[in-house]
Structures are given as C-alpha cells and as structure tokens.
Amino acid sequence: MSRLTIALDIMGGDHGPPVILSAAKQAIQTLPDVQFILCGREEIISPALEDLTDDQRQRVVVQHCEQSVEMGEAPTSALRNKKQSSMRKMLELVEAGEAHACVSAGNTGALLTLAFYVLKTLPGIDRPALVSDMPTASHHRVFLLDLGANVNCTSEILFQYGVMGSVLAEQISGIQQPRVALLNVGEEDIKGNAQVKYADQLFRNARGLNYIGYVEGDDIFTDNADVVVTDGFTGNIALKSCEGLAKLVINEVKRQSQESFFSRLMARIALPLLKTVYNRVNPDQYNGASLLGLRGIVIKSHGNASADAFYYAILQAKQEAEMNVPEKIKSKIETVLLEQL
The missing domain is CATH 3.40.718.10 (Isopropylmalate Dehydrogenase)
Incomplete structure (x- = not known):
C-alpha cells in the first residue's frame, strides 16, 4: 500500500449517498496522490463514478457492502447485526492496513462502538475522544x-x-x-x-x-x-x-x-x-472530528454535512494520515502518560 489510501462510508449521513458521493468525487478529482476505497452498495456507487477520467477511476476501489447502519440504530445492534455494513468494513480496512484512514458521516454512537471494537485503543488510553x-x-x-x-x-x-x-x-x-x-x-x-x-x-x-x-x-x-x-x-x-x-x-x-x-x-x-x-x-470548514486514541485514524463527519463539509473531513483524514498521528500519540504516551499511571 504505497499510495495513501482513505476508506469512505458512502451509506452514512442524514442525506445518504448522493452527498457523500459528491464529496468523494471532489476528493478523487483534487487529490491525485490519494487512493479511495468506497464502501457501500455497488449499484449505487458505480453509476456515480462514470464521468471520472480513466486515471481517476484507477484510484478508486468500490467495496460492495450489503448492509448499512441506520442513523437511529442502537450501537449494540450495529455491532451485533451489521457485520457486513459499510461503516464496519471501512474500519476493518484500516485495521487490516489496507487503508490509512477512514471517514464516516454515519451514526456517531455506532461509529464509536464499532471503532472501539475493531481498532482498539492505544496502550495507556482508556477511551477514545472526539476532537x-x-x-x-x-x-x-x-x-x-x-x-x-x-x-x-x-x-x-x-x-x-x-x-x-x-x-x-x-x-x-x-x-x-x-x-x-x-x-x-x-x-x-x-x-x-x-x-x-x-x-x-x-x-x-x-x-x-x-x-x-x-x-x-x-x-x-x-x-x-x-x-x-x-x-x-x-x-x-x-x-x-x-x-x-x-x-x-x-x-x-x-x-x-x-x-x-x-x-x-x-x-x-x-x-x-x-x-x-x-x-x-x-x-463547514471545521467539519471532521478525529476519534483520537485508537490504533487507526477515524474521522467523524457531521451527519447533516454538505458535500463541501464532508470534503473537509476527507482532507482532515489525509492530513492525519500523512502525519501518522496515532504513532505520534503512542510515542507521547510512552514518554508522558505511562509515567503518571
């Protein structure tokens, strides 16, 4: 995985795939050094990508997911019953090292629960934080x-x-x-x-x-x-x-x-x-809350985010991935936090 890769939950958010796909296409067109994995229903995603150039299309992988986490769904239900959801899949891609970061505008409680379960927290961190x-x-x-x-x-x-x-x-x-x-x-x-x-x-x-x-x-x-x-x-x-x-x-x-x-x-x-x-x-330009303390980069976009706002969240994911923020936190913990415990 030489090129920076970001996984996106296409099915999350109050406005659904149209808004997220619009932001994803903007990112694909303006970030030529980034590869994207779009998680969601292929029959919804693929038609929206038809107007991309061949070069842009080569930087996109569509990961078909049968399920999606509803905005009002209980986090425990998402954890137990939505193992094939787009939200969980993007987290698993980060956990497996196939993506450097992921972004979702979906159910906040479900994202926190799934991220905590799939990625786990860094040593010395009890609970992740949204920042x-x-x-x-x-x-x-x-x-x-x-x-x-x-x-x-x-x-x-x-x-x-x-x-x-x-x-x-x-x-x-x-x-x-x-x-x-x-x-x-x-x-x-x-x-x-x-x-x-x-x-x-x-x-x-x-x-x-x-x-x-x-x-x-x-x-x-x-x-x-x-x-x-x-x-x-x-x-x-x-x-x-x-x-x-x-x-x-x-x-x-x-x-x-x-x-x-x-x-x-x-x-x-x-x-x-x-x-x-x-x-x-x-x-909009401050959209994109980092879920800090995990063994991977997870960015939470507002559920009602516009396409421009979600695009800013993607930029946040890119910046944190380039800086390797989790590894820097781990290093800081070892020198500061663990001495206090």
Missing part, C-alpha cells in the same frame, strides 16, 4: 475535546485527552509545546468540581506538557490555549452552541443585507469583507 478544531481571534486553531464520545469522564481520562490533544495540535498546526487547558466555570483554583480539580493536579504534575491551567467558555475563541479539554457532555454542548451561533450570524447578515435598497447596496460594497468573515465562521 475538532475551531477558529480563534488570532486566526489560529484551537482543538476542543471531548465532543461527545464520553459524557462521563474520570480525571485520568481528561488527562489522557490533554496528552492526545497536545500531539494533534503539534502535528496538525505545527505548534511547538501546545498550550493545554482545562475548561472550567472559572479560572480560580477554588472553582470546579472534584473531577476537574484532580485532573488539574495530574496535569500540573506531568512532564512534557505545556499545561496553562483553567479557561472559561469564552476563552475557547481568544487564542489563550491551543487545546481545551473537557468531558463529552460539556464539549458537545459547547460545540453545538458555537455552530448554532455561527449559523445565526451568517443568516442574520444575509437577512439584514436584503432589507432595503440601501442595505443591498452596502452589502455589495462590503462583499469581499463579508466573504472573508463567512469563510472564517462557516461551520
């Missing part, structure tokens, strides 16, 4: 985790998240000694629950991590930290709130710019600026 990057005031990216993989986290798991997030920030953003922070209800030492306070102690006692202490919710966007650690319950709420606010701002600007002739005129004048702001806050 994604978000914009900051200084145009840098901040990595937030966990985004919903584990709603209840021990202090030790929060510490593991910090180690993994530090590696991701270093490899993806090129930051030397990324600043790691714990999300809390205040920056003072007396604030927070017992779980967060003990995690704070673990971070302070760790060697090889640039831990800066607590941050509050508004600090996520101020570039005060490169990695913000929290449990999946809080992280998921923070993520969805941020996405909702971004969409509100975008829609409100559109609405206000059409209210009168004067507003339409001013909108045309300010169009370059508005496009810049839109590109900064558009949630």
Whole structure:
C-alpha cells in the first residue's frame, strides 16, 4: 500500500449517498496522490463514478457492502447485526492496513462502538475522544475535546485527552509545546468540581506538557490555549452552541443585507469583507472530528454535512494520515502518560 489510501462510508449521513458521493468525487478529482476505497452498495456507487477520467477511476476501489447502519440504530445492534455494513468494513480496512484512514458521516454512537471494537485503543488510553478544531481571534486553531464520545469522564481520562490533544495540535498546526487547558466555570483554583480539580493536579504534575491551567467558555475563541479539554457532555454542548451561533450570524447578515435598497447596496460594497468573515465562521470548514486514541485514524463527519463539509473531513483524514498521528500519540504516551499511571 504505497499510495495513501482513505476508506469512505458512502451509506452514512442524514442525506445518504448522493452527498457523500459528491464529496468523494471532489476528493478523487483534487487529490491525485490519494487512493479511495468506497464502501457501500455497488449499484449505487458505480453509476456515480462514470464521468471520472480513466486515471481517476484507477484510484478508486468500490467495496460492495450489503448492509448499512441506520442513523437511529442502537450501537449494540450495529455491532451485533451489521457485520457486513459499510461503516464496519471501512474500519476493518484500516485495521487490516489496507487503508490509512477512514471517514464516516454515519451514526456517531455506532461509529464509536464499532471503532472501539475493531481498532482498539492505544496502550495507556482508556477511551477514545472526539476532537475538532475551531477558529480563534488570532486566526489560529484551537482543538476542543471531548465532543461527545464520553459524557462521563474520570480525571485520568481528561488527562489522557490533554496528552492526545497536545500531539494533534503539534502535528496538525505545527505548534511547538501546545498550550493545554482545562475548561472550567472559572479560572480560580477554588472553582470546579472534584473531577476537574484532580485532573488539574495530574496535569500540573506531568512532564512534557505545556499545561496553562483553567479557561472559561469564552476563552475557547481568544487564542489563550491551543487545546481545551473537557468531558463529552460539556464539549458537545459547547460545540453545538458555537455552530448554532455561527449559523445565526451568517443568516442574520444575509437577512439584514436584503432589507432595503440601501442595505443591498452596502452589502455589495462590503462583499469581499463579508466573504472573508463567512469563510472564517462557516461551520463547514471545521467539519471532521478525529476519534483520537485508537490504533487507526477515524474521522467523524457531521451527519447533516454538505458535500463541501464532508470534503473537509476527507482532507482532515489525509492530513492525519500523512502525519501518522496515532504513532505520534503512542510515542507521547510512552514518554508522558505511562509515567503518571
């Protein structure tokens, strides 16, 4: 497997194969150094590839899968009854070394369960974490985790998240000694629950991590930290709130710019600026949450992702595969995490 290979779950997502296939074709056409394995029903996939060039078609393998995991399906059902599903097959391709990474917009709970079962976690990692990057005031990216993989986290798991997030920030953003922070209800030492306070102690006692202490919710966007650690319950709420606010701002600007002739005129004048702001806050470009801590690269796209958003998730998979993120996490664990256990 000399060429970088990415497996895609074509059947997952709220909008089904049409959106995923559109993103897949965009990736095939714009990433000539990548081979793709498309997992799903061949009778749906193959007709959509007919307009590809011969060279592009040679970089695509269609892996027929009889089953697919439904968006509302229980994770245990997906594990027990969907052994021939497109989601499971793409994970098995990564486990077997036939793909360097995989991407799915399917059922989050099922993906977490199947990935945990098929790929297993790295030594020293109890549970994988969902992590994604978000914009900051200084145009840098901040990595937030966990985004919903584990709603209840021990202090030790929060510490593991910090180690993994530090590696991701270093490899993806090129930051030397990324600043790691714990999300809390205040920056003072007396604030927070017992779980967060003990995690704070673990971070302070760790060697090889640039831990800066607590941050509050508004600090996520101020570039005060490169990695913000929290449990999946809080992280998921923070993520969805941020996405909702971004969409509100975008829609409100559109609405206000059409209210009168004067507003339409001013909108045309300010169009370059508005496009810049839109590109900064558009949630599509931040689609693609990494499932860190596994023995392979798994990227979770939003279920309702557009074709452009899913394409960004594919780019995330490519970048992590090129950086060999799991191996870097394993190395960091050996030098930092295992010393603490």
